[in-house]
Amino acid sequence: MLKRQASEMIPTVLIVDDEADILELLEITLLRMGLDVVKATCVADAIASLKQSEFNLCLTDMRLPDGDGLEIVRYIQAERPTIPVAVITAHGNTDNAVTALKAGAFDYINKPVTLEQLRALVKSALKLPERVNSGGRNLVGDSAAMQQARELIAKLSRTQAPVYITGESGSGKELAARLIHQQSNRAAMAFVPVNCGAIPENLMESEFFGYKKGAFTGADNERDGFFQAANGGMLFLDEVADLPLAMQVKLLRVIQEKKVRRLGSNVEEPVDVRIISATHQHLARCVEEGRFRQDLFYRLNVITLKMPALREMREDIPLIAQTLLARLASEAGMGSPSLTKAAATALSQYDFPGNVRELENILERALALASSVQIDVDDLHLTPAVEENAGEIAQPGMQWPLQDYLDRLEREAIQAALEKTRYNKTAAAKLLGVTFRALRYRLERLGMD
Structure with a gap:
C-alpha cells in the first residue's frame, strides 16, 4: 500500500482518542484551522496509520482501549x-504527562480540552524547525561526554518540557540553555536569563x-517582570537553588497555573x-x-x-582552547596565535576547577602577555595543584606567580564562606566583610559565579 504523503501546503494531524x-x-477544530485530519481510536490503529502515512503532528490521549499514549510517543x-x-491527559494526572515529556512528547494538554489551549499547542507545534542534528555547533569537542550533551540538547529543543541543567561553575550551563532556545520553535521569542542569587530577597x-x-x-510606572518579558519564549x-523558600512557593504556583499576578494587582x-x-x-x-x-524540584x-x-x-x-583563542584574538583585533604542543599538553593535564570560564581567563x-605568536607553557601561568599532605603553605613566588597565589587564597576563603552560609551570597558577603556587589565581582573574576 502506498504511503499517503503529507501535503507541503496543508499539514496533516493524526488524532488518537x-x-x-x-x-x-x-x-472540527483542526479542520477549521485549515488542517487535514486522520483519526484513530486505539494504539494499534494509530501505529498502523503512522506506518502508512506521513504526518506533521500527532495528538494522542493517554488512556486507550489497548494500551496508553506512551506507546505511541515511544x-x-x-x-x-x-x-x-502531544498528549492529552486527565486533569490533575500530570504524572503521566511528565512521563510522556521524558519519553519525547512535545507538550501536553489537560482534559477538559479548551479550544484556546488546543489552537495554541497546534500552532506552536507546526512551527517547529526541521528535525536535523544541527545543534551544539558552539559546543566544541569530540569526546563522548560532549557528544552526549550535544545530542541531548538537540532532543530537548524539540519539546516544551522543563529542563534542569546541572554542572560545575563555568561548565557552560547558560550556553546549553541558549542552544536549546535557539534550536526550538521559540527561537524568535525572548530568551531571558536570570541569576537567582543576584536578586535581593525583598525585590x-x-x-x-x-x-x-x-x-x-x-513604583511610578507599571513594569513587566521576567515572566512577562519571556512570554512566548524561554526563562532561564x-x-x-538560591531562591528563598517564600519565592519558591510563588514560582511553583506560576508554573502550575501558567498565570502571574503583578505586585499591586488583583488580576492574573x-x-x-x-x-x-x-x-x-x-x-x-x-x-x-x-x-x-x-x-x-x-x-x-x-x-x-x-x-x-x-x-x-x-x-x-586543546581544541576548545584554540577555539577560544581565535575568538579572543578576533575581539582584540589581533592575529590568532597558536598553542605550542607543550602548552596544549599542560592545559590537558590541568584540572580547571573553574572549567571553561577559567580556561578563557x-x-x-x-594573549595579553605573550611575547610571540605562539603561546607556550610559561605564558599560561597555570597554578600547580597543591599536594593533599603538604605540611605547610608555599611562599608566594616559589611555586606560582603572586597573583595566582593570592587568587587561590581568596577562592578558598570565599568557598568556605559560601559553604558556611549554605551558598547564601548575601550572608557570605557579610561574613567576609565585603559588600554583595564586591563578592559578585570576585566570584566572576575567579570563575566561581
Missing part, C-alpha cells in the same frame, strides 16, 4: 522522530512578576513561558536539607542535562 465526542471536537520517537507528538516578587503603578513607594533560572495574566533552570549545587541534597521544595527537574567538567573531556581541551591573560 477512544471518546467519540472528544475526537469530533478535535477534528514509537514516534524510535521510528518517526520528525513528528512532534524578587516585583522582579519576577512585575508591578502596577503605585504598588509601593517608587540560573542558580535556582496568562503567560506562556518555557522554564530552564540550573545550579552548580546538588539540588536533590538541597531538598533533603529542607532548603528547596520537593514539589518545585519535581516540576523543574522533568529532564536533566549534565554539562561535563573540562577534566571529564581532557582530549577536547587563562587564555585572555596569556
Whole structure:
C-alpha cells in the first residue's frame, strides 16, 4: 500500500482518542484551522496509520482501549522522530504527562480540552524547525561526554518540557540553555536569563512578576517582570537553588497555573513561558536539607542535562582552547596565535576547577602577555595543584606567580564562606566583610559565579 504523503501546503494531524465526542471536537477544530485530519481510536490503529502515512503532528490521549499514549510517543520517537507528538491527559494526572515529556512528547494538554489551549499547542507545534542534528555547533569537542550533551540538547529543543541543567561553575550551563532556545520553535521569542542569587530577597516578587503603578513607594510606572518579558519564549533560572523558600512557593504556583499576578494587582495574566533552570549545587541534597521544595524540584527537574567538567573531556581541551583563542584574538583585533604542543599538553593535564570560564581567563591573560605568536607553557601561568599532605603553605613566588597565589587564597576563603552560609551570597558577603556587589565581582573574576 502506498504511503499517503503529507501535503507541503496543508499539514496533516493524526488524532488518537477512544471518546467519540472528544475526537469530533478535535477534528472540527483542526479542520477549521485549515488542517487535514486522520483519526484513530486505539494504539494499534494509530501505529498502523503512522506506518502508512506521513504526518506533521500527532495528538494522542493517554488512556486507550489497548494500551496508553506512551506507546505511541515511544514509537514516534524510535521510528518517526520528525513528528512532534502531544498528549492529552486527565486533569490533575500530570504524572503521566511528565512521563510522556521524558519519553519525547512535545507538550501536553489537560482534559477538559479548551479550544484556546488546543489552537495554541497546534500552532506552536507546526512551527517547529526541521528535525536535523544541527545543534551544539558552539559546543566544541569530540569526546563522548560532549557528544552526549550535544545530542541531548538537540532532543530537548524539540519539546516544551522543563529542563534542569546541572554542572560545575563555568561548565557552560547558560550556553546549553541558549542552544536549546535557539534550536526550538521559540527561537524568535525572548530568551531571558536570570541569576537567582543576584536578586535581593525583598525585590524578587516585583522582579519576577512585575508591578502596577503605585504598588509601593517608587513604583511610578507599571513594569513587566521576567515572566512577562519571556512570554512566548524561554526563562532561564540560573542558580535556582538560591531562591528563598517564600519565592519558591510563588514560582511553583506560576508554573502550575501558567498565570502571574503583578505586585499591586488583583488580576492574573496568562503567560506562556518555557522554564530552564540550573545550579552548580546538588539540588536533590538541597531538598533533603529542607532548603528547596520537593514539589518545585519535581516540576523543574522533568529532564536533566549534565554539562561535563573540562577534566571529564581532557582530549577536547586543546581544541576548545584554540577555539577560544581565535575568538579572543578576533575581539582584540589581533592575529590568532597558536598553542605550542607543550602548552596544549599542560592545559590537558590541568584540572580547571573553574572549567571553561577559567580556561578563557587563562587564555585572555596569556594573549595579553605573550611575547610571540605562539603561546607556550610559561605564558599560561597555570597554578600547580597543591599536594593533599603538604605540611605547610608555599611562599608566594616559589611555586606560582603572586597573583595566582593570592587568587587561590581568596577562592578558598570565599568557598568556605559560601559553604558556611549554605551558598547564601548575601550572608557570605557579610561574613567576609565585603559588600554583595564586591563578592559578585570576585566570584566572576575567579570563575566561581
